[in-house]
Amino acid sequence: MTVELEIPTLKAETIHARRSPTVEALNRLLHHTSARVGMVLLGILILTAIFAPVIAPYNPILPVDNVVRRSPPCIHLLGCPADQPQHIMGIDSNFRDLFSRIIYGSRLSLQIGFTTISFAILVGGLLGSIAGYLGGWIDNLIMRTMDVLMAFPSLLLAIAIVTVLGPGLINALLAIGIVSIPIYARLVRASILQVKELDYVTASRALGASNLRLLFTRVMPNALTPLIVRGTLGIATAILDAAALSFLGLGAEAPKPEWGLMLGEERNSVFNAPHLVFFPGLAIMLTVLAFNLLGDGLRDALDPRLRGKIT
């Protein structure tokens, strides 16, 4: 009787199948439960924003004819008489279809989140890289200014800035963008300090790479991971803060279908028409939740070391 020994051989494809870090990270992200929930929510949100005119049954700004003011939701599937027109989320105080307003509101919220945080990352990243790269008194000046900005609770500083600029959506966005700058400036500066003196950067410099080239191709990529993670979580905060400013009457102006503003306008209807308060708030919560979950997932997938350090 002969025993056949099977000798395992490494096949060429197994060797080549070692995946790149990006694919690896993406894989981790796709297996992360909260990231998956976040991505699904965000996907729905983005589709809603893109196809808002198709989904929304009515114009979000014009009143609907023949409806009762502040009437509760009427859904045919849930027993609302078929002879009445369907309004999934009811009618608001200005005779408008709430559902259509919520749908269009997703556009505004996404725009708010992305514009403010892009602005903060651009300005903060620039300031942080100047501070980290040049060092010396410039570093001190920039970073101490950032410290002072961080000494204020962010929403209150935003309120103070809006006071100066005057109420309005653009000014509110600018204010939220400004108060978010310090976080990104610190982040980028820290990443730069970490790698500035490493051998591969010195090697690049020895080869004659210019400062700008060093900054963008050797140093900045290191800051990318924390920026993506922090930026995603930052969008969540920005949307919440923008809603708060609009709620106080310092942000978006009527008749814009902005969720925070809708809550502010219908503040006094809580007791007689709770649906007018319930749905806009729910929309804000789900949107913010989507970014928070995705941010958590990105943090765990991209850089496990960051776990617990960024909240």
Place this chain on the structure above:
Amino acid sequence: MIQYIIRRLFLLLPVMVGILLVTFTIVRLIPGDPCVVMLGERATKAKCDEFKARYGLDDPIPVQFVRYVGNIAHGDFGVSIKSGQLVTDVIAQRLPMTIELTIGAMLFSTTLGIFLGLISAIRRNSATDVITMMGANMGVSMPVFWLGMLLAYFFALILKDTPFFIPPSGRLSSSFSLTPLAQVWHMTGLSPIGEFIITFISNSVILHSLVTGDFAMLKDGLWHLILPSVAVGTIPLAVIARMTRSSLLEVLGQDYVRTARAKGLVERLVLFKHAFRNALIPIVTIVGLETGQLLAGAVLTETVFALPGVGTALVQGILARDYPVVQGFTVVIAIIFVLVNLIVDISYSYLDPRIRIE
């Protein structure tokens, strides 16, 4: 220890000057002529000049800044444009409400947050853990003012005729009122600081009722504070619960915890004596940082619950373009925030003596 605290207090000075510089600049950045902003469109040239001379607005900017810092150091925050009241008076009237609300919310969020975080960490992946963390995720994503409205709706309307009814708005029931204590005690000719303190106590429901021994009012005041505190405290609660959980889990994985268990210590001792104290530093940090969130949340929640605090005053000030009031409150809130974070820093050195030496 005392040396460490004094050193930290000195380090605070530049931050304070920075805060004042920012608020000073913000007001100077207001577009348009300050005289037109203050006196209205129809102000004449002569009136404008007189106005500028009176407020020293014709001096060079650095001189103005030094005077501004000097004034604030003397407790002079200027005069409200709208009501003509001293801004310090407005602060003494409005601040107690916001401080009470912030403390209420802080008590709610830290005790419950640390408790839930502990349970989640000990019973990792249990149903309690999963539910708590799901709740925490939703908690951090909710707008404070929305939660406030939902709570008001639930406790004041749905539970209207049950013993769980909680009033949805106002600081006190209409049968109570806060008479100024200076009147009650016939005090006149107080120093500005005395005046500030007396006004402050008069307007704080809790202090007022304790000083006068009116326990019915104290109960009523605390009752009205429940819903706003819960609303303001929910986001910090969620953050603190998450932080407690992750920080404790990290510590529980350390070698010395395994050693403690290996030598046969009771689990309770391992948990509270070895693990929890070391897990506290990140928790305390987050509690300090969340104070900013609490103050901001208080500002928003006061609007929902119609409470006479800093938030409502700030919003009214902004809408009326009452800059001295806005400036005053911004400075006061920033200073409170900085002081709380100082206390947090000092408590580190208590929790971890190594920090003191560095």
